[in-house]
Amino acid sequence: MKSFELYDATTVEEAVGLLDQHGPTSKVVAGGTDLVTGIMKDWVQGPGMPYPDVLIDLTTISEINRIAVEDGALRIGAATPLADIAESAEVQAGWPVLSSAAHSVASPLIRNFGTLGGNLNQRPRCWFLRGEHFPCYKKGGDFCFAVTGNNRMHAIIGGELCYIVHPSDTAVALLALGAATTIAGPAGRREVAFDEYFVGPREDVLRENILQHNEVMVDVKVPQPAAGARMAWIKLKDRQVYDFALTSVAVVASVENGVWQDGRIVLGGVAPTPWRATMVEQALAGKDVQSAVRSASALIRNEARPLSLNAYKVDIAIGLTERAVLQAMAA
Template sequence: MKGFELYEPTTIGEAVETLNRLGSGAKVLAGGSDLVSGVMKDWVEGEGMPLPDALVDVTTIPELRGIRVDENGATIGANTTLTEIVESAELTSQYPLLTESARSVASSLIRNFATLGGNIHQRPRCWFFRGHDFDCLKKGGDFCFSVGGDNRYHAIIGSDQCYIVHPSDTATALLALNARARIAGPEGERTVAFDDYFVSPGEDILRENILRDNELMVDVFVPAPAPGTRQSWIKLKNRQVYDFALVSVAAAFTEENEVWTAGRIVMGGVAPVPYRATVIENQLQGANVRDTARQAAAQIRTVARPMSQNAYKIDIAQTLVERTLLEALA
């Protein structure tokens, strides 16, 4: 692994100042399960993706960690571990969708040190991207190897030049819960809704979110759900012990006598960003959820454009959406 300088700021201001001074050669470090044990150990680099010379460890900043819940919602520090989220009784009672999505990430060993911020900002798992010998578009090269290669786990919706699927389970759940992120940078703080947080390859092929090199995520705010909000999370994976989502579905909605009044359906494993399935939500608006679930789920077929080896994901996506809606009602 390439050597690097390690910085250990103790305040957000110090971390931002360090990132700003060091420029694009520095990266934020949290648990390190993706950045160090994945990207850096495996030399995932290219012209558009140089390996960092410096890491700014943010786990030394106490104010980035912790969960606070009040009548307005929950604020979760970016450094909060996935295990802390899973084990939070307050989060589980109000946001079972979020705690179940966190529980479905990796193994308990990894969840013990992997953070929320790291989970949301982890890099894609496309095996060509992760392979040192493939200088693909996402690393600044001029070719996407998935088009003619093994693309069984790639995207079926919304791709442009690059066909990654967004790997984060918590990001999928948080978008369904209408979360927003607080970001600190040299100009101060800004808040960005998860609706606007993720960047598709067509917008910028070298990144997956709007975060700049000199910024870091401080926390995530999840608004208190309306009384009676139905929530459900289903994730299908290949290896049951632990694995990334083949397809996942996060649903959060309100209903009156099972008639959909408002809500969100978000899917993981299908698109380069957590995919909000408005095409399904529109079908459910004002309709009886139980009676319409199958027909609404089938709407995914109108937006899916599979590659040579992943049309099977369309059937999975349709079935999982229907199942998630019915489970939320149960």
């Protein structure tokens, strides 16, 4: 690993100023479990992915390490460790789909260091991206090695040029909860719904979200769920020890007398962004969930465009969606 300068920011505004001052080769760092021990250790770089030479530590900013319930909504600072979110009694009681998703990330050690902001803004895990010798589109090159190479773990939906799957577990739960994030930049702060946050390769193959180089994620706001809302989280992994999701599903729904009123179903591990299964939601609307869920979940097949080695994921996505909806009903 090359040497780098490290700054301990004490306010969000100071971090934004340092990013602005040092330009595109500066980056914020929180737990460092992806940036330092992954991207930088493995020399992941290219014309579209410059190697960082200045790091700005966010864990020294107390404002963004907290969990609070304000007017019924949950607010979590971006530098809050995942372990604190998984273990928070308030999150477990009011937003169990989020505490379960946070708990399912990696290992206890990584959850102790890894933060919410780092989890949401981590770079993808495609093995060609992480390999030093593959100058693919996402690094600013002119080829996607997943098209002809081993694409077993790649996207079945929404790929184009690049077939990454979004790696963050908490992103899936937060999209299902209709959450939003506060972003700080040189012009001040703004709130962006996660519906608008993630960016797929069709929009810009070099990025996974709208965050500009000189912006920092400050916190995440999760609205109070509707009274009696049902929630479920399921994550399927290749290995029973810690691993990224082969496929995950988060469900947040309002159901009355077994009939689906409203809700969100979001899948991870299938697309370059956390993917909302709106066709399944629409097929369930106003229906008896027990009898409609199988045919509604099967609609995912119409959206899927698997690569040579990952058609198995289509069946997993359908089966897991059905199971997660039924699990939410029983919650």
